[in-house]
Amino acid sequence: MKALMFGWEFPPQILGGLGTASYGLTKGMAQQTDMEITFVLPKPNGDEDQSFLRLVGANHVPVVYKETSNEYIEQIIGKLTRLDDYLHYRNNIRYDFSRISTNELGCIYFSGRYPDNLVEEISNYEAVASVLAHSLDFDIIHSHDWLTYPAGKFAKQISGKPLVVHVHATDFDRSRGNVNPTVYAIEKAGMDAADHIITVSNLTRQTVIDKYHQPPHKVTTVHNAVEPLEHAETVIKAQRSEKLVTFLGRITMQKGPEYFVEAAHRVLEKTNNVRFVMAGSGDMMHAMIDLVAKRNIADRFHFTGFLKGKQVHQLLADSDVYIMPSVSEPFGISPLEAMQVGTPSIISKQSGCAEILAHAIKTDYWDIDAMADAIYAIVHYPAMYKSLRNEGKAEVDSITWEKAGLKVRKIYDMVLHQ
Amino acid sequence: MKNICFYFQLHLPYALKRYRFFEIGNDHYYYDDFQTEETIRLLVEKSYLPANKTILDIIHHSNKTFKCAFSISGCTLEQLEQYAPEVIDSFRELAATGCVEFLVEPYAHSLASVFNELEFERQVQLHAKKIEDLFGYRPTTLRNAELIYSDEIGEKAYQMGYQSIVVEGGRDILGWKSAHYLYHHPHKKNLKILMRDYKLSDDITFRFSDKSWTDYPLTADKYIQWIANAPAEEELINIWLGYETFGLKQDASSGILDFLKAIPYQAIVHGIEFITPTEATQKLESKDSLSAPYTSAWGSEEKDLSSWTGNDLQQEALQKLYAVTERVHLCKHKTLKRDWLMIQSSDYFRYMSHRNAYNSPYDSAYDAFVNYMNILSDFLLRVDAEYPSSIENEELNALLKTITEQEKEISNLTKQLYTKNKK
Known part of the structure; x- marks a missing residue:
């Protein structure tokens, strides 16, 4: 089984959960011995783990035929892309993309992030997909998130191979219902063209059915999993006399940071051996700092700014409670990461991961009383902490990408035999 | 001669209200009265009243050959008195026929037998008194909450003056033995043990209207035939159920009450009689001693306390709850003592089980x-206000001992004084 996957992020260069999920899923699927994955990325860095898949950089795929010496090609892209591959792609250019601005090799520049001209970058990605669809051999196309739907759709038109789109989030999650029409149009067109749709939770599945008008039998949920943490034993909880309650993520409307502040205020009215941390950055950060000051709890409530890598795991391990009050979260992998290092988690019922976690506390995102109650209980009742810690870790260790990979494989088989 | 011993369990805990941590120390009322009333009324109307009426009819129609026993927890009796006094009247009517036995159990349907012997004893006495007050009858058979039993609990029951106890017929205790005989305690030979036949009991409770069950539909004819087919020397078949089986767990439309009605007629055909637990211990001979070194209970597959x-x-x-037993015993506050009983119901702890929390009103x-x-924290604060936790339990115990001995001493002296005056 050969799969051509279109992605946007891949570790170590990640900006959100999409990269982590892409990596985990492909790695899990690679455990199936007959699985060959070609993963297309706008702009690989060269430090990605390629041991289990083949990575193709869209910025090294020519879309316009330009004559240059082999030495020059090697010099420009040689570190990441083989010359033979480049020449093979170049020989398979069938359409005229000279309207797009390209470099001297005929390749397009990609930022690989989320720039202002994102829509343009998405359509350029489509052009690259056409060349790849003509030059590569594959059985199925798999597109990760809306940025890559047009590319997958075009590849399907050219090759006639079935398309599976993987919905990691919808614009309804990002905007609290206030969708951007351009984004919605791209998402809807991708889903309409797909032979099957994979969603990361039943919550997202329902959105896809209700808001994007997809027939239910075409949509299947494959819950995300979590990679086993390397060097888990090196992340040790520091001893301290006070309890630490942590929020970690983008400080935006979607993540519900204001409910965390209000819950913290509730807890601090009753007890004072607790500190609260809000890690991350985002457009609501200043508003949150204001709110904390207004509630008069600034001496117990701290902002760290953006954290990455080891810092994240260390903070999670040091915390006594991890909280994710998201208003709408398609899946939400971070509570699973917290549970991996033995930190009890409180998550909103509006999070996809709530569907598969039994040993986490689930409250409505707006129910600050319930949230405060849960925080209080974890820091005051030792059995609560102990039970969530031990049972939670055991639970999360049993959620593997390999199992998720098998479910995706089943969908491939079904689509191919339709 | 075969005998069927029916016994029905009625227990419903008080519904606890949503109690947030910021109420600790401020709000001392823990119950959701509306919820409690709603649940008990549902049970009463769908199950208790129709089933009581059916049993009364059966007793009359069978010329008083049908007999059965009831165990109604103290907190359930209180709820019935408050929200459905007609059920108490209906039980009084049943009691008047003389065909019904009431069993005694820890008042609050609590786990006190495992955690605090003194509390266990106190609750059993309290319940016996309640039964006597309501039905004019002193119970003689002990039924522990959730049928929790071990040799120790058996011994305790005997010390409290009970001659018989009902126990779940799990394989751990019985081994190769059959549940269809009367047994006795290994050391206290006069304490008789009745063992529940969980297969026959669960056939009614869980499988009666299960269409995927191979023996569906279950008719009285078939059911009694099974019992009649058992070896001739097996003489005691104990079928014990939750009373809500009739009408709630098995809906009235499933024909469960007609099934119950037909049982005595089928039994007469096969020459099978009905017997109450206390009668069984008087009429039948104990076959062997039965030892239970480990604690067992009903409910789960494992037949242990894990639920x-x-x-x-x-x-x-x-642990937090039972750590203050001694202190609460010293208290004189009526509301505090009542709360102490009510928050002990075993159900609240089963709701905290990850595996076996059926019927739980909570999400997890x-x-x-x-x-x-949160409720317990508030309760503990109230106890602490009476008897600060800085005083050690041993110290308190000594105090308690002095007080009780003082009382004895005083009553002794008064007696002496009284006799002297008489002279």
């Missing part, structure tokens, strides 16, 4: 734990 005490949450809640074991612990 109530199996995880860290349950352990912490129970954690939710149940948090709510209970």
Whole structure:
């Protein structure tokens, strides 16, 4: 089984959960011995783990035929892309993309992030997909998130191979219902063209059915999993006399940071051996700092700014409670990461991961009383902490990408035999 | 001669209200009266009243050959008195026929037998008195909450003056033995043990209207035939159920009450009689002693205590609760003492189970734990206000001993004085 996957992020260069999920899923699927994955990325860095898949950089795929010496090609892209591959792609250019601005090799520049001209970058990605669809051999196309739907759709038109789109989030999650029409149009067109749709939770599945008008039998949920943490034993909880309650993520409307502040205020009215941390950055950060000051709890409530890598795991391990009050979260992998290092988690019922976690506390995102109650209980009742810690870790260790990979494989088989 | 011993269990805990941590120390009322009333009225109308009427009819129609026993927990009796006094009247009517026995159990349907012997004894006495007040009848057979039993509990029951006890017929205790005989305690030979036939009991409770069950539909004819087919020397078949089986667990439309009605007629055909637990201990001979070194209970597959005490949450809640037993006994506050009883119901701890929390009003074991612990924290603060935790339990015990001995001494002296005056 050969799969051509279109992605946007891949570790170590990640900006959100999409990269982590892409990596985990492909790695899990690679455990199936007959699985060959070609993963297309706008702009690989060269430090990605390629041991289990083949990575193709869209910025090294020519879309316009330009004559240059082999030495020059090697010099420009040689570190990441083989010359033979480049020449093979170049020989398979069938359409005229000279309207797009390209470099001297005929390749397009990609930022690989989320720039202002994102829509343009998405359509350029489509052009690259056409060349790849003509030059590569594959059985199925798999597109990760809306940025890559047009590319997958075009590849399907050219090759006639079935398309599976993987919905990691919808614009309804990002905007609290206030969708951007351009984004919605791209998402809807991708889903309409797909032979099957994979969603990361039943919550997202329902959105896809209700808001994007997809027939239910075409949509299947494959819950995300979590990679086993390397060097888990090196992340040790520091001893301290006070309890630490942590929020970690983008400080935006979607993540519900204001409910965390209000819950913290509730807890601090009753007890004072607790500190609260809000890690991350985002457009609501200043508003949150204001709110904390207004509630008069600034001496117990701290902002760290953006954290990455080891810092994240260390903070999670040091915390006594991890909280994710998201208003709408398609899946939400971070509570699973917290549970991996033995930190009890409180998550909103509006999070996809709530569907598969039994040993986490689930409250409505707006129910600050319930949230405060849960925080209080974890820091005051030792059995609560102990039970969530031990049972939670055991639970999360049993959620593997390999199992998720098998479910995706089943969908491939079904689509191919339709 | 075969005898069927029916016994029905009625228990419903008080519904606890949603109690948040910021109420600790401020709000001392823990119950959701509306919810309690709604649940008990549902049970009464769908199950208790129709079933009581059916049993009364059966007793009359069968010329008083049909007999059965009831065990109604103290907190359920209180709820019935408050919200459905007609059910109490209906039980009085049943009691008047002389065909019905009432069993005694720990008042609050609590796990006190495992955690505090003194509390266990106190609750059994309290319940016996309640039964006597309501039905004019002193119970003689002990039924522990959730049928919890071990040799120790048996011994305790005997010391309290009970001649018989009812026990779940799990394989751990019985081994190769059959549940269809009367047994006795290994040391206290006069304590008789009745063993529940969980297969026949669960056939009615869980499988009666299960269409995927191979023996569906279950008719009285078939059911009694099974019993009649058992070896001739097996003489005691104990079928014990939750009373809500009739009308609630098995809906009236399933024909469960007609099934019950038909049982005595089928029994007469096969020459099978009905017997109450106390009668059984008087009429039948004990076949052997039965030893139970480990504690067992009904309910789960494992027939052990894991549904109530199996995880860290349950352990912490129970330990914190029973750690103040001595202090509460010293207290004189009526409301405090009543709360102490009510928050002991075993159900609250089962709701904290990760595996066996059926019928739980909570979303999860954690939710149940948090709510209970908040209530318990408030309760402990109230106890602490009476008897600060800085005083050691041993010290308190000594105090308690002095007080009780003082009382004895005083009553002795008064007696002496009285006799002297008489002279």
